[in-house]
Amino acid sequence: MDFTPTRARGLDRLAQFLPAAGRRYADTRNADNGPGDGHGRNNVSQLSPWLHAGLISETEVLDAVLSQHSPRGAEKFIAEVFWRIYFKGYLEQRPAIWDDFCTGRDNALAALDANSGLRAAYTKATEGRTGIEAFDVWVHELTETGYLHNHARMWFASIWIFTLKLDWRLGADFFLRHLMDADAASNTLSWRWVAGLHTKGKHYIARADNIARYTAGRPEGALAAARLAGDEAEPLTEQQDYGRQKLDLPAPVRDADLAKPFALVLHDEAAHHAPLALPTAPALVIAAGRSGARSPGTLGFHARGFAEDALASGHAEAAAAFGCPAAVWAEGAPLAPLLAEAGITRLAVPYLPTGWTRDALWPELAPLVGEGRVVTLLGDLDRTTWPHAKAGFFGVAKAIDGLLAECGTRDEASKINPVLTARR
Numbered sequence: 203m204d205f206t207p208t209r210a211r212g213l214d215r216l217a218q219f220l221p222a223a224g225r226r227y228a229d230t231r232n233a234d235n236g237p238g239d240g241h242g243r244n245n246v247s248q249l250s251p252w253l254h255a256g257l258i259s260e261t262e263v264l265d266a267v268l269s270q271h272s273p274r275g276a277e278k279f280i281a282e283v284f285w286r287i288y289f290k291g292y293l294e295q296r297p298a299i300w301d302d303f304c305t306g307r308d309n310a311l312a313a314l315d316a317n318s319g320l321r322a323a324y325t326k327a328t329e330g331r332t333g334i335e336a337f338d339v340w341v342h343e344l345t346e347t348g349y350l351h352n353h354a355r356m357w358f359a360s361i362w363i364f365t366l367k368l369d370w371r372l373g374a375d376f377f378l379r380h381l382m383d384a385d386a387a388s389n390t391l392s393w394r395w396v397a398g399l400h401t402k403g404k405h406y407i408a409r410a411d412n413i414a415r416y417t418a419g420r421p422e423g424a425l426a427a428a429r430l431a432g433d434e435a436e437p438l439t440e441q442q443d444y445g446r447q448k449l450d451l452p453a454p455v456r457d458a459d460l461a462k463p464f465a466l467v468l469h470d471e472a473a474h475h476a477p478l479a480l481p482t483a484p485a486l487v488i489a490a491g492r493s494g495a496r497s498p499g500t501l502g503f504h505a506r507g508f509a510e511d512a513l514a515s516g517h518a519e520a521a522a523a524f525g526c527p528a529a530v531w532a533e534g535a536p537l538a539p540l541l542a543e544a545g546i547t548r549l550a551v552p553y554l555p556t557g558w559t560r561d562a563l564w565p566e567l568a569p570l571v572g573e574g575r576v577v578t579l580l581g582d583l584d585r586t587t588w589p590h591a592k593a594g595f596f597g598v599a600k601a602i603d604g605l606l607a608e609c610g611t612r613d614e615a616s617k618i619n620p621v622l623t624a625r626r
């Protein structure tokens with residue numbers, strides 16, 4: 203699979219995958235057929251790295267899918283795209299989950315330094331030397347390719363938590379450091395889901411027969427997973443009850459909001475201007491890459507490379523498309539001199555969802571927001587879907603038809619079945 207981090211390659215991959223987004227996806231998506239084009243990995247889109255980087259948008263993906271399939275024919279794939287939007291909206295209403303993850307991760311990393319037994323177990327796991335064949339294979343696949351199939355992520359997280367009994371936050375951090383699609387919302391909430399913290403008391407237990415069945419198409423054959431924790435494993439619990447806070451979302455941007463010269467800030471989660479559909483051209487394009495902020499640890503080659511090159515390609519393409527200068531807002535450097543040098547006082551900033559990109563950029567941006575100098579860009583699909591992400595996915599699933607119609611993505615001809623779409 204060619205994971206070149208450009209918008210053109212993301213659109214190519216989307217076009218290539220489209221014919222399979224209907225029944226074929228629904229029937230075959232659970233199989234982890236291993237990496238490589240020669241096998242069956244084409245049963246899933248592998249679009250997540252481009253989606254996370256904002257090189258392509260969920261709206262573009264849904265539009266393309268619905269140009270070739272009926273909403274019912276592609277309902278499983280459409281639902282999965284909405285899982286991504288759901289997790290974003292859910293975390294946006296409970297940002298303390300992210301803050302507590304960061305604190306818990308730091309404490310868990312410190313505990314490794316204080317406990318050599320724990321450190322040895324962690325090192326064995328992250329080097330793929332546990333003796334659980336399937337797990338060890340996925341560790342190598344993750345670190346060597348930057349991608350894991352969804353089912354493998356679920357089994358991996360389950361084995362990490364319930365068999366290896368390692369802190370879930372260390373596993374989530376390991377994923378963030380190595381996944382090209384590393385995403386604060388999808389990753390943190392999926393790990394919590396496996397642990398039994400997202401849907402309280404309902405955890406996910408990996409089973410050897412299930413792993414063997416769904417990995418039978420891998421080039422090396424079905425993966426073995428002996429001595430896994432079974433049904434006796436208890437879901438994790440926690441003291442905190444994360445209450446929902448009210449969403450405060452920006453209104454759609456009007457031409458008048460961008461009438462004065464402004465700089466467009468591209469960041470790791472919005473690396474390309476095209477999905478933003480700006481009504482007016484910026485006078486300056488600023489790249490603000492903060493991919494290293496996702497973890498105190500070292501990032502994997504593919505994770506770092508995809509993030510950095512995605513922003514570099516989007517930045518260059520924006521400057522060329524708008525015929526304007528480009529500047530880099532480097533980590534640790536102040537933003538003000540860049541703006542002063544260009545004689546610009548206003549900014550357009552793609553919405554910064556809860557996560558490390560926001561954590562890294564917000565301290566500099568917040569005063570400008572307070573002074574009314576920042577226009578925040580948020581797509582219609584997020585603005586309309588996030589309010590439905592109050593609790594379980596079902597709230598979003600049953601709204602999908604209306605959301606697609608509201609965002610102009612489809613007509614209301616045939617409805618998507620909310621019961622089917624609620625199943626993972």
Ligand SMILES: Cc1cc2nc3c(=O)[nH]c(=O)nc-3n(C[C@H](O)[C@H](O)[C@H](O)COP(=O)(O)OP(=O)(O)OC[C@H]3O[C@@H](n4cnc5c(N)ncnc54)[C@H](O)[C@@H]3O)c2cc1C
Pocket residue numbers: 231246247248249250251253254282283284285286287289350351352353355356359377381383384385386388389390392393396
């Ligand atoms: C423990 C764990 C950690 C995860 N961490 C991440 C992460 O950091 N970043 C990330 O993007 N996804 C994460 N996922 C969700 C999911 O595994 C990936 O989005 C999916 O495997 C990406 O591959 P794909 O593009 O081929 O997906 P496809 O099956 O082709 O689905 C199309 C798109 O729908 C979205 N999607 C699909 N499944 C899910 C899902 N279960 N949850 C949320 N969105 C989904 C993705 O944007 C994906 O690109 C995680 C899942 C688990 C169980």
